[in-house]
Amino acid sequence: MTEFSQSAKGMRSSEIRRLMALAADPSIISFSGGMPANDLFPIDVLDKIYAGLSLKTKQIAMQYGPTAGYPPLLGSLKEYLRSRGLPLEGQELIITTGAQQAINLLCKVFLDPGDVVATENPSFIGALAAFMSYGARLRAAALDGDGIDAAGLKKILDQDSARVKMVYLNPFFQNPAGIIYSEARKKAALETLAGRGVVLLEDDPYSELYFDERDKPLTVPLKALASETVPICYVGSFAKIFGPGLRLGWLLGPREIVEKCELAKQSMDACSPTFTQVLAHEYLSQGKLAPFLASVRVTYARRARIMLDALSASMPEVVTWTRPKGGFYVWVTMPETIDATTVFNEAIKQRAAFVIGSAFDPYGKKNNCFRLAFSNTPEEKITEGIAIISSAIECFLP
């Protein structure tokens, strides 16, 4: 680990951790955790799956498995990915220990210290930490309600063409902004990348969590649209469609890339947990995913609506926010003179919490924004929590 990455990551991480630790107090109304609510996990389904496992399957579940993944799960997952329009020909699929590992493996394969990764601004903190842990320099293009600014992305690619090794996008109900890419913006991003040989890391943990069936067409992955001119590594996860505690994600990408990732994974953790891979395979192959999604979409949509209503009711006029069509997050922007950490410190006194914006700024600075997660807050507490945060902001208005 280079001094550069160690110190950069360490500094940022320790501040975020301090605030997250404060938010973990159970008496706090927390919008901090980007995670499903515990009471939404399909435990009844899990019980039935476990009860149906044969002795032989349980023995396999306790054993090492192939580094690339438990073969039946690779099979059922391919079927699912095919149903989402993803191309499998010439591509390789591996199971990873959470999507975070898939991102890390791509860093291991592509990044040397000083290389550049282009991201959205704001961007996912876990990916930023992975890039920095390999000594990468981050360059970010602005994100608006329709997706990344393609002109900004092009500028980064043109300026630093020799050192840009990867572009990282989170196009569906983006973490932290909650927005989904428009079709035009997807096309613009792909056109900008075409023929450059730069890998696109398409991170997609949330796309299945759309609130309205009419928005489903927006969730077609870039990898399903791309011509052969952009090498796309598509990363997904069971975290939001079954449970994060299984620690299962996946990586679908060009064969020669994924084979290198598999080699790196061998010495990283040998294989992902066979035990939870067995459960995930049964979950997919027994058709348990669709009914689960149908149920949580309604719940998350309701929580989002409560939050958006509360924001409209209590936020000062100068504050704006995104209106998510799915996923877990609302992104709030305050006037530039107001610092999210200061607001956090005020809100936490009144027992409400969020994640400050600078955590998601690839440059670690911009802090007049913050992320609200509505996924994991009791519904009856959402309105109260938003009112507390609104009051906290008002303390700092001119």
Next chain:
Amino acid sequence: MTEFSQSAKGMRSSEIRRLMALAADPSIISFSGGMPANDLFPIDVLDKIYAGLSLKTKQIAMQYGPTAGYPPLLGSLKEYLRSRGLPLEGQELIITTGAQQAINLLCKVFLDPGDVVATENPSFIGALAAFMSYGARLRAAALDGDGIDAAGLKKILDQDSARVKMVYLNPFFQNPAGIIYSEARKKAALETLAGRGVVLLEDDPYSELYFDERDKPLTVPLKALASETVPICYVGSFAKIFGPGLRLGWLLGPREIVEKCELAKQSMDACSPTFTQVLAHEYLSQGKLAPFLASVRVTYARRARIMLDALSASMPEVVTWTRPKGGFYVWVTMPETIDATTVFNEAIKQRAAFVIGSAFDPYGKKNNCFRLAFSNTPEEKITEGIAIISSAIECFLP
């Protein structure tokens, strides 16, 4: 990933993989896999544990957990480690995604390309792959029936003092040699390391698998013996004491080192599977480990005896082998003129397999040896398999 590590690791890995793939044919009597036998996993215990989990605990099992580990498991594991004489004061414990991840995290924290790792010769292939994946150079001291040659280790440390960042030892029923360190050799190793500031990575997956209660005193970890003059990172695993499919290991070491590993783990896979950590905690806290170990010790001892008897009965006189007091492995040495790959190719024709010695040579060359695992071969097949390998060797005797 540097070109150096990528190519070095890739070359070796592809040859080993080719041979392992051949050995995976179910019609082969395989002594290749360093893994427990499927029929030994305590599935009845697992069933009872699952049946006893509350709804709330199952929900926690499906959720993200702290990067350092599921707190109840950290508690029960500390109790277990204390019972093994390990020091906890001033030390930090984290749960890792298998022991392999613990090794990898230490590489991430300590190794830059060109740094030296000192190992035993032969040594564990998974650790060697991790060291190489960070661009480390390997320097190895000979291993005999009592442990590493301390004079050889001293020579490496003296010669390359500025670049040696880590010493890797596997002192208990070593993989691949099957030997256990004598007390004198443990002391000699610790004396050699004292005051140098070089980290000792003590890898201990097998020590609980002694065959005879009288050998238990030999299994005291170096970390339990060490004065404060050697920083020891002690790595253990649930793989051989519960099941590898859980993907759970641990790292106990000086606080400042383990905190860096925890930071690196955050961006590597965020946390280890909470689901299997919940199971492991119940396993430890319900007292299921001791009866399991009592049972498998008898089984592995019996398998080892059958193998040793078969070796005595059929091996040519010029061949020697280790006589393990525990663990999974016997290490066989042939005359220097005989190549293990050639023997492998002959033996596989007759449907028996092992792992060639060069896989475990940190220099990737010495190949008149091979590893036999008795842990995962049906008992009624062991004698037949050894006879096949003996005949294969005889083909190449002068």
